[in-house]
Amino acid sequence: MKPQINQRVTIRPAKPEDEDKIVEIQYNAIKIIAAKDYSHKQLNALLKSKSIPRKSPETVFIAEINGQPVGFASLLSPPNIISAVFVDPNFIRRNIGTLLIHRLEKEAIKNKVPILWVYSSLTGYSFYRANGYQTIRKAYLPLYSTYIPCIQMKKRLLTITSNEIRKELYQFIAATAIAIAIVYFLIKV
Ligand SMILES: CC(C)(COP(=O)(O)OP(=O)(O)OC[C@H]1O[C@@H](n2cnc3c(N)ncnc32)[C@H](O)[C@@H]1OP(=O)(O)O)[C@@H](O)C(=O)NCCC(=O)NCCS
Numbered sequence: 761m762k763p764q765i766n767q768r769v770t771i772r773p774a775k776p777e778d779e780d781k782i783v784e785i786q787y788n789a790i791k792i793i794a795a796k797d798y799s800h801k802q803l804n805a806l807l808k809s810k811s812i813p814r815k816s817p818e819t820v821f822i823a824e825i826n827g828q829p830v831g832f833a834s835l836l837s838p839p840n841i842i843s844a845v846f847v848d849p850n851f852i853r854r855n856i857g858t859l860l861i862h863r864l865e866k867e868a869i870k871n872k873v874p875i876l877w878v879y880s881s882l883t884g885y886s887f888y889r890a891n892g893y894q895t896i897r898k899a900y901l902p903l904y905s906t907y908i909p910c911i912q913m914k915k916r917l918l919t920i921t922s923n924e925i926r927k928e929l930y931q932f933i934a935a936t937a938i939a940i941a942i943v944y945f946l947i948k949v
Contacts, residue, residue, distance in 0.1 A: 767825045769856055771863045774820035774832060779813050781829045782820070785846050786810040792849040797882040798908070805904040818843050821863045823856045833860035835867060835876075842878040845887070861891050865917055874918040879910045888913050 774782065787810045795803055814820075818834035831847035842864055847856050868876050879899060880888045889895075893913040900907040 769830070769854075769859055770824050771821050771859055772824065774822050778820075778822055778829060778832070782822075782832050783811065783813055785829065785832060785848050786814075786844065788849055789846040793847075793852060794881055794883040801906050802908055805906045806908060809903055814844070816843060819864075819867060820844075821860060821867075823847070823860050825851070831856045831860055833857075833864050835864045837868065837871060837873060840868065840873045840876055842876060845884065857887055858891060861888075865915075869917050872918065874920070875914050875916050877912070877914050880913050881908075881910055885911050885913075891915075 787807060790803070790806050790810050794806065798806065814834070816834075816836055818836050820832055820834040822829050823831040823833075829848075830851040831845075833845040834843045835841070836843045842861070845857050845860055845864075847860075865876065878884075878888060878893060879901060880893070893915045896912040896914055899910055899912045901910055902908075
């Protein structure tokens with residue numbers, strides 16, 4: 761059954777009891793939404809990896825409608841990578857993915873992360889583009905003896921101030937001067 765478009769979506773941090781629902785959403789999203797973009801072998805590897813609970817130490821947010829999880833997204837920070845955005849196939853194109861990604865970006869900005877990175881699935885590419893992510897390059901992630909094509913993308917969240925540029929320049933000059941001094945000292949001794 762399709763949900764009403766005006767049903768209110770709320771975003772909240774994930775709890776341990778969400779684990780089964782997270783696995784169900786990621787498995788169904790790959791099986792139904794992403795299937796068209798991958799070969800049989802690649803799809804099987806993806807489904808295998810999404811049929812078990814997520815293990816990385818991620819910050820996870822859940823999207824809910826009427827208390828029911830309909831999507832989730834996660835952030836690995838460091839190294840400041842979006843590690844997942846998955847929406848229940850019954851609820852796609854309702855802005856839920858965008859709300860989730862905005863929540864991740866807010867979290868990253870709170871932690872002063874200047875750039876967010878993502879290895880987007882081929883399926884997620886247009887979604888990330890629509891949310892302001894720039895294409896870096898095509899990449900291949902190894903998964904159960906197969907390679908999964910994806911696209912490395914990034915979004916700058918914080919602009920660099922001239923003070924930060926100056927600070928980095930001073931640090932670079934100081935590091936170079938120390939290196940020269942050490943080499944000079946070693947030659948002399
Ligand atoms: C990618 C995904 C998270 C998008 O979630 P969503 O809730 O449908 O996304 P939104 O409704 O917020 O989409 C925002 C915009 O992104 C773009 N977009 C989203 N899905 C798209 C698609 N399948 N094709 C083309 N553009 C798409 C559109 O511009 C869309 O705006 P519009 O609906 O007004 O045209 C969802 O399709 C999904 O779970 N896919 C399978 C899992 C996956 O590949 N996730 C990415 C992992 S890196």
